[in-house]
Amino acid sequence: MSYLAKNYNRKKIAFTYGKGSYLFSTNGKKYLDFCSGIAVTALGHSHPKLVKTINTQSKKLWHVSNAFQIPEGEKLAKKLCQKTFADYVIFQNSGAEATEAAIKVARRYFYSIGKPNKTRILCIKNSFHGRTLATIFASGSKKMTEGFGYVGGFDHFDFGDHKSLKKKITKNTAAIMIETVLGEGGIKVIPDWCLKELRKICDKKKILLILDEVQSGVGRSGDFFAFEKSKVKPDIVPIAKGIGGGFPIGAVLMNKKVASGMTPGTHGSTFGGNPLAMAVGNTVMDIVSTKKFLNNVKKSSKYFFSKLNKLKEKYPSIIKEIRGKGLLIGIQLYKDQAKFIKKLMENKLLTIRAAENVIRILPPLNVTKREIDIALKIISKVCNQLK
């Protein structure tokens, strides 16, 4: 009997350890982990530099309050700002906290400039911004909000419905918040031209643009941020997942204009930005933000996509579409994906579902060509079994 509440439908498997792209189960089996804790273990498992960082920092200092200076956090914030559009950072512990803080930053900015009624956030229906009360209502999903009362302040438009998007902006709208790539929603990429248009709309209406890069950020797309190629500058960007490489870290990045509203006492977190987390974040950042590392992600992505598209041609009755960006990859099937994922797992490849019958493939960003080839062979085998 398990004393854990039943809010997860867990697979009957547990792991004792992980090394690189592999997980080793309690019953002695080796799995290729292309789930990466849902885009979290960006450098694979037990990366030697992360192990060293945790060992070293754990002997020095784990936690102090944000009432004091935290040099490790200063360092990471500087790196994030120097690498991106951002001028300021607030550290959190998770993606939902980061998106929720992004909403607070947007609302507080308008409050601070004497527009307290500009509070509404416009989001894509059935997107995903986390599981706190506010973020489930931001996601606009009936399934996620059912039974949880009501949190107001969010409006929604359908993915791709530009007319409705424009119509839904009112005098009380503070920001548009979208995922640059809808992850849970089925690996749907917002094209660069759309991002540019969104920026234009936000500028015209004098509202803010929040791009949720919790899943798509920190190198996952092949660039540090998935919106980078569009050259769009958002106002606020929540991140999490990859930046901790498996250690819980969230952050909200923002420009100087909106940061002006975040005066002392407006936001806080006991654990957010603690020295141990920050030390890990610094090491992850030093690795993933280099051109060489990101070029390698692009190279792996190109190879993976070309081979997956070949599989799509070979199994046209099984695979409907290959979607995504970088190493945030979706295989959309014609049929329900549960059976396919189960078969992949039986063949020792771990993946995870997304909406619209999509199988999410999220390898570590330092995955090797050989590991991609092993995964492709398993995917091909399962296609053949199910055709």
Ligand SMILES: Cc1ncc(COP(=O)(O)O)c(C=O)c1O
């Ligand atoms: C785009 C996006 N935003 C927010 C979140 C919430 O992150 P967390 O589960 O760390 O709270 C997720 C998690 O999957 C996500 O994909």
